[in-house]
Amino acid sequence: MSGADLSEIYRGYIDCLNRQDWSGLGDFVHDDARYNGGYIGLSGYRKMLEADFRAIPDLHFNIAFLVCEPPRVASRLLFDCTPKGILFEMPVNGKRIQFAENVFYEFSEGRIHDVRSIIDKAAIAAQLAAV
Amino acid sequence: MSGADLSEIYRGYIDCLNRQDWSGLGDFVHDDARYNGGYIGLSGYRKMLEADFRAIPDLHFNIAFLVCEPPRVASRLLFDCTPKGILFEMPVNGKRIQFAENVFYEFSEGRIHDVRSIIDKAAIAAQLAAV
Numbered sequence: 001m002s003g004a005d006l007s008e009i010y011r012g013y014i015d016c017l018n019r020q021d022w023s024g025l026g027d028f029v030h031d032d033a034r035y036n037g038g039y040i041g042l043s044g045y046r047k048m049l050e051a052d053f054r055a056i057p058d059l060h061f062n063i064a065f066l067v068c069e070p071p072r073v074a075s076r077l078l079f080d081c082t083p084k085g086i087l088f089e090m091p092v093n094g095k096r097i098q099f100a101e102n103v104f105y106e107f108s109e110g111r112i113h114d115v116r117s118i119i120d121k122a123a124i125a126a127q128l129a130a131v
Numbered sequence: 132m133s134g135a136d137l138s139e140i141y142r143g144y145i146d147c148l149n150r151q152d153w154s155g156l157g158d159f160v161h162d163d164a165r166y167n168g169g170y171i172g173l174s175g176y177r178k179m180l181e182a183d184f185r186a187i188p189d190l191h192f193n194i195a196f197l198v199c200e201p202p203r204v205a206s207r208l209l210f211d212c213t214p215k216g217i218l219f220e221m222p223v224n225g226k227r228i229q230f231a232e233n234v235f236y237e238f239s240e241g242r243i244h245d246v247r248s249i250i251d252k253a254a255i256a257a258q259l260a261a262v
Contacts, residue, residue, distance in 0.1 A: 003200060064247075067198045067205040067235065069134060074198040074205030076235055076247055088253070102233035102249040104198065104207055116195075116207055118233040118249045122219070 003068040006107060010073045013112065014061045020053060022046050030111040037116075056083045064100070071108065077101040088121045090128060099123045134199040137238060141204045144243065145192045151184060153177050161242040168247075187214045195231070202239065208232040219252045221259055230254045 013028035025046050033045045040048065053059050056079075064076040079099050083092040103117040144159035156177050164176045171179065184190050187210075195207040210230050214223040234248040 065203070065235070067200045067203045069198045069200050072196070072198045074233075074235065100247070100249065102205075102235065102247065104196070104205065104233065116231070116233065118231065118251045120249045122252050 001070050001107075001110065003070055006070050006073060007066055007068045009107075009110060010066065010068070010075065010105070011063070014063060017049060017061050020049075022050065025049070026111075028111055030108055030113040033112060034114045035117070055085070055087055056081050058082055071106055073105045073107070075103050075105070077103060088119070088124065090121070090124055092124070092128065095128065097124050097127050132201050132238075132241065134201055137201050137204060138197055138199045140238075140241060141197065141199070141206065141236070142194070145194060148180060148192050151180075153181065156180070157242075159242055161239055161244040164243060165245045166248070186216070186218055187212050189213055202237055204236045204238070206232075206234050206236070208234060219250070219255065221252070221255055223255070223259065226259065228255050228258050230258075 009028065016024050016028055026042055029042050029045050031042050033040055033042055035045065035048070058081050059079070060081065062078045062080070064078050066076075067074040077100065079101070080096070082094055082096045085091070085093055099120045100123070101117055101119045103115060105112045106114040108114075140159065147155050147159055157173055160173050160176050162173050164171055164173055166176065166179070189212050190210070191212065193209045193211070195209050198205040208231065210232070211227070213225055213227045216222070216224055230251045231254070232248055232250045234246060236243045237245040239245075
């Protein structure tokens, strides 16, 4: 698979998340998906995302840029949102915040098999402290 | 420049850091370097790294994996080290800690021009809390 093809699949994945099309998630996420070193499987992946949208009703994934070298995609994601209550153990409580996520995906059989994500939680803490 | 060439340059950069070869840093870092959205230039970049090694005398950059698509490199870096005192506003005080950094580099004229880094500070906090 070419890098351009894999980028296109990844953009389809992000579009699937933003539409909250959970029945289509299996087209992009492997049955045996792993997340930050732990096995979660497709069902765990879906539960994680559903919980994210419950915590952040206006959640939207925005791709700042991609770096693609099959079988991996690296993505910088930007978020501008208003989480309802506690997020990452911080009392956001409906404040509008911006933060970034630098995340790596390894694909297998055309689907996301292993994710290594770091979210900039310190940026959120700084925004809450500044209020 | 091919992806393989850029990966090789990046590995040379990491080797330069691990040797603390500050006189050679300009071979890898652009005079007008930017870091997490701010201009720091080559001299600011060198000062930042020198401060990192003062805070973490046994600092060593370990590449877990690279994703390379010119002009960008994405790298997952792993650290296993014993910072002396305060690190990222946390009292590490000589404890041995492990953490990761997911970082993007954009190259210009064969040198690092723009960096977007997120360090997993929450992992460090969790290790300190568990002691």
